Amino acid sequence: MTRKQIPDIVVGRLPMYLRSLQRMKQDGRQITSSQELGERLGISAAQIRKDLSQFGEFGKQGTGYSIPYLIDQIQLILHVDHDWDIAVVGAGDIGSAIARYKGFNNRGFRVKLIFDADENKIGQQIGEYVVQDSHHMVEAIQQAGIxxxxxxxPAAQAQGVADQLIKAGIRGILNYAPISINIPAGVYIQYIDPSIHLQRMTYYLE
Amino acid sequence: MTRKQIPDIVVGRLPMYLRSLQRMKQDGRQITSSQELGERLGISAAQIRKDLSQFGEFGKQGTGYSIPYLIDQIQLILHVDHDWDIAVVGAGDIGSAIARYKGFNNRGFRVKLIFDADENKIGQQIGEYVVQDSHHMVEAIQQAGIxxxxxxxPAAQAQGVADQLIKAGIRGILNYAPISINIPAGVYIQYIDPSIHLQRMTYYLE
DNA sequence: TAGATTGTTAATCGATTAACAATC
DNA sequence: TAGATTGTTAATCGATTAACAATC
Structure with missing residues (x-):
């Protein structure tokens, strides 16, 4: 018996719900409603209730949702109730910014290893990390169970790096290189490319 | 008479088509087909043809699409046939990485100004830019017509900064702060938050 | 109790795909 | 001409919304 099939578009909204709820909790809030959450996110209350109902019953009629409880539940659903170690490949400006980024706190991730192929970068300290030689990437990642x-x-290296990562047992890739990457079934990929986001907005501007 | 209403989800795919086509062109290619483009992007050929047909007829039966011509046309549609100047607010690790980022070349954007509120950062050189005082942000952005x-x-400042940017005439915002931002009609916003993308993948991992 | 809000169903709306005539 | 591929239509599929009984 497999896990109930949930549309990926629903899965994609859960992290946004979680982020908003965590911010409410930081603000000392205890209870929220689908309506309030929807207003914050620009999503209809009905959709939030429908999305959550795919995974269980987390609210109370007449009252709403307990913020800490719903946070716990969504963290379990998304498997971020514990931290995932991350390997970063590329110690350029973006890789360095990620290695120093504090924003993964409480989000379920922590950078563990950073690699580069450039002799001049290998051995350099970036934040609390020392840049490793990417030629030993596969073994290091396997060893660490990442x-x-x-x-x-750069884009030119991205597909080759992805192939190696998959060989090393990597199951999820967040790709900052501006190129589409082919991956086998059972591996997941997401893209971050600021130009893509910007172009999606300039369409609406003159 | 207003411009024909195109679904935003279609607009959102055009930048991906454009990026793939530009890469093909770099590789010296002249012609492609909806099938080839679809395979590269993991999208059906029918969808690509349907999307493009919303904007005109760009292909030739039996032959396919001229890569340079289709690039030109999509650039016109997305309004990236010329470069947009960008203002970056926040000169921390991410802002600095963006200021040094070479990836906006040929994508329709170039960083023009970078701001921070921190006295220790104001006046500092980052790449080819000098960090400006964000207290003068509104006038500087208006003046430059950005x-x-x-x-x-940080998240705590993001909404306030957005409000100021809009006052300064900004119409499109790419937000790296991990928080939802409220904006008035006629202003567009996109979000980049690596944790959100990562959580969307860990759902599928054990 | 009265008011509020959930979880869920059915209806609506929108997006994707399959198929094919047109034609290069 | 034969083969290939577009642009488009109609059918299918999936997502969103509206509405409301249940109930806290």
Whole structure:
């Protein structure tokens, strides 16, 4: 018996719900409603209730949702109730910014290893990390049991790096290189490319 | 008479088509087909043809699409046939990485100004830019006629910065701060938050 | 109790795909 | 001409919304 099939578009909204709820909790809030959450996110209340109902019953009629409880539940659903170690490939400007980024706190991730192929970068200290030689990447990642990686190399190297990462057992890739990457079934990839986001807005501007 | 209403989800795919086509052109290619483009992007050929047909007829039966011609046309549609100046607010690790980023070349954007509120950062050189005092942000952006901005401040400052940017005439915002931002009609916003992307993948991992 | 809000169903709306005539 | 591929239509599929009984 497999896990109930949930549309990926629903899965994609859960992290946004979680982020908003965590911010409410930081603000000392205890209870929220689908309506309030929807207003914050620009999503209809009905959709939030429908999305959550795919995974269980987390609210109380007449009252709403307990913020801490719903946070816990969504963290369990998304498997971020514990931290995932991350390998970063590419110690350029983006890779360095990620290695120093504090924003993964409480989000379920922590950078563990950073790699580069450039002799001048290998051995350098970036934040609390020392840049490792990417030629030993596969073994190092296997050894550490890391399952999630970020690619911050130039586009030309990205597919090759992805192939190696998959060989090393990586199951999820966040790709900052501006190129589409082919991956086998069972591996997941997401893209971050600021130009893509910007172009989506300039369409609406003159 | 207004411009024909195109679904935003279609607009959102055009930048991906453009990026793939530009890469093909770099590789010296002249012609492609909806099938080839679809395979590269993991999208059906029918969808690509349908999307493009919303804007005109760009292909030739039996032959396919001229890569340079289709690039030109999509650039016109997305309004990236010329470069947009960008203001970056926040000169921390992410803002600095963006200021040094070479990836906006040929994508329709160039960083023009970078701001921070921190006295220790103001006046510092980052790449080819000098960090400006964000207290003078509104006038500087108005003066320069900049319409697109990126927010790379901490979450606590993001909404306030967005409000100021809009006052300064900014129409499109790419927000790296991990928080939802409220904007008035006629202003567009996109979000980049690596944790959100990562959580969308860990759902599928054990 | 009265008011509020959930979880869920059915209806609506929109997006994707399959198929094919047109034609290069 | 034969083969290939577009642009478009109609059918299918999936996502969103509206509405409301249940109930806290």
């Amino acid at each position: 399952k999630v990686a970020m690619i911050t190399t | 319409k697109v901005a990126m927010i790379t401040t």
